[in-house]
Amino acid sequence: MLGTHAWAGTPTYHRDVEPLLQKHCQDCHRPGQVAPFSLLTYEQARKRASDLQTVTESRLMPPWHASSKEGGPFRDARVLSDAEIKLLADWVEADCPAGEPRDAPPARVWSSDWALGKPDLELKVKEAYTLGAAGPDELRVFVIPAGLTEGRWIRAIDFRPGNPRIVHHILSGYDITGRARELDAEDPSPGYATFGGYGRLKNGFPFFPQGSLGGWAPGKNPIVMREGVGRFLPAKADVLLQVHYHRDGKVETDASTIGLYFSRTPVDKLVRGALVTPPRPGLFSRPVLRIPAGDANHEVTGEWTARADIHLQAVVPHMHWLGKDFLLTAVYPDGVKRTLIKVDRWDFNWQDSYDYDTPVAIPRGTKIEMVAHFDNSRANPNNPSNPPKLVTWGEQTTDEMCIGFLHYTRDSEHLGNQAPPVENRLEMLKKAAAARKGR
Ligand code: HEC
Incomplete structure (x- = not known):
């Protein structure tokens, strides 16, 4: 035998x-x-x-x-x-x-404790959320006041899903404008519902957290920043946890936790964010996306040009249910190309953040080109519309997005442990628009 x-x-x-x-x-x-x-x-x-x-x-x-x-x-x-x-x-x-x-090897043990030891700051969602037994996946944003009286540099971030049976992944950022609190107050359940993003501003523009705190997916190790590099959590910020729930057929509850480890050595460079998207007709418009009904291989492109010498730390591709494949390529000023990430079979359920082993040098003038394909045919089993309909940019399940999130540091930045200037994306856009007009 x-x-x-x-x-x-x-x-x-x-x-x-x-x-x-x-x-x-x-x-x-x-x-x-x-x-x-x-x-x-x-x-x-x-x-x-x-x-x-x-x-x-x-x-x-x-x-x-x-x-x-x-x-x-x-x-x-x-x-x-x-x-x-x-x-x-x-x-x-x-x-x-x-x-x-x-x-046989010794059985693997999973410590229920934090892999990096006790965090300096543990922030847990205050009121547990109850997820019903049946229905589609849900995305909710939970708002947790961090209670910091002064800003702190962060050297490592880890998460503890409250209920790993239903927490599919977590993305995190922070808000200093109070908008997330308002959205939370408008939604009667703990946290507020969203699809992909963090909701909208009162004027209808998408609301972005002012900074990112990374994310978690099953099997992901804690995020440990390299020496001299950090994320920054400003005083009085609210930490936002965007949790993707996947039902397991039973009524379940969850209250997840983020653990922050403060930097003990000086930080020189802030991890910053940028987006590669399809072109926008105006600075304040949404990217243009029109995916015709029935098109099984609709191509979408976009690009972003580095205005300074930077190092790319991580990339996060984002599309919805019609996404098929996704490619980011760096085209260096001398014309040499390097593939940054290639996703051949996009799966909405696995919105991973891809951290480079070694940060990728992106000299000023380098173009980061995005090419993605979408399947808006009846043959796509994930198509939320049947029969297929024309799909445009938006936050709903039945809308689409095509974004390459870039997390990078600036080579010339030397903060010497000073707090970085707080960047308000909307203010930055307004300034850029004013500068353009003045030209
Ligand atoms: C990061 C989490 C994760 C890891 C690591 C993982 N799996 Fe899975 N696996 C899942 C989930 C979640 C499902 C349920 C289907 C889905 O969501 O894709 C699954 C489903 C499966 C299935 C059923 C597939 C089906 O079509 O029904 C098999 C078989 C399987 N896994 C084998 C493995 C093996 C073998 C490994 C290691 C080599 C592995 N998995 C590693 C999360 C994981």
Whole structure:
């Protein structure tokens, strides 16, 4: 019987497969986490053996949507090597030998404590949100006053989803204008509902947090900033947690937490944000996006030019349900091109932030070009409109967006630990418009 006495070259569960599942699968495939079943025991793995082979060979699992051949390399990439995929396949084809329990690695333990130790500031959503058993995914923004009397530099950020069965991912930023509090007050439930963004200003323009505090998705390690680089949380800011909920068929509650670690060494450079979008007809207009009904491969392009020498720390692609693929390319002033990120199979459910292993130098004058495709045909099972309709830019499920968020530092910036100037995006746009008029 092959089950326990495999020949020497055949992978066994305890010796070969178990360490692989521990490293690449168990972050999500264990009780209480986002995946629908566990992969902690021999029986659990054997029962689904052919599925394990299929989803790894097709690279559906572990979920990771950036190409590992072009773009990156990224920190925390959830990617199996060809040898690991072959190992799983060989094990399945050999009829899943268990092997010797004494070859098994020690079981993995997950500390319920913070990976980096106790944060300097733990901010938890005050009132738990109750998510119903049935219906589509939900996005809500929770507003938590940070209570800082003076601004602080942040060297690391981590999150604790309150209920990992339903928290699919979290994005975070902060608000110093009070707008998020107003939106919260207008929505009777804890937090406020949104789709993709953070809601709107009273005049209808999109409301952006004034700064980002990164995000969390299952399996993601804490965000640790490099020496001399930080994010800044101003005095009196409200921290915003945008939580994407995925229902599990039961009524569930959640109150998630963000943990902030203050910098102990001087910070010289602020992590800043910029957006690559399709062109806007005017500074205050929305980007133009028109995806005709029935078009199965509609191309959308946009570009952003660096006005200073910068280093790109991370990129976050964002589209809705019609997105198919997404590409950002740096075109250097001498014409040389470098792929920054390539997503071949866009999946709305995995809005990851992709952090570079080593920040990418982007000299002044470099163009960052975006090319994305959308499938607005009836054949797209994710199309929220049936029959398909003309789709334009907007926040709703039935609208679309096409954004490359860039997180970067400025080479010339030397703050010497001084608080960075607070940047209000709307004020910046107004100033830019006034400067243009004056020319
Ligand atoms: C980051 C979280 C995460 C990791 C890591 C992960 N999975 Fe999954 N897995 C999921 C989720 C969530 C689902 C449910 C389907 C979905 O949302 O895509 C799933 C579904 C599956 C399925 C069922 C697929 C289907 O079509 O029904 C299999 C099989 C699977 N995973 C195997 C694996 C294996 C093997 C690994 C490691 C090599 C792995 N997963 C790593 C989150 C994860």
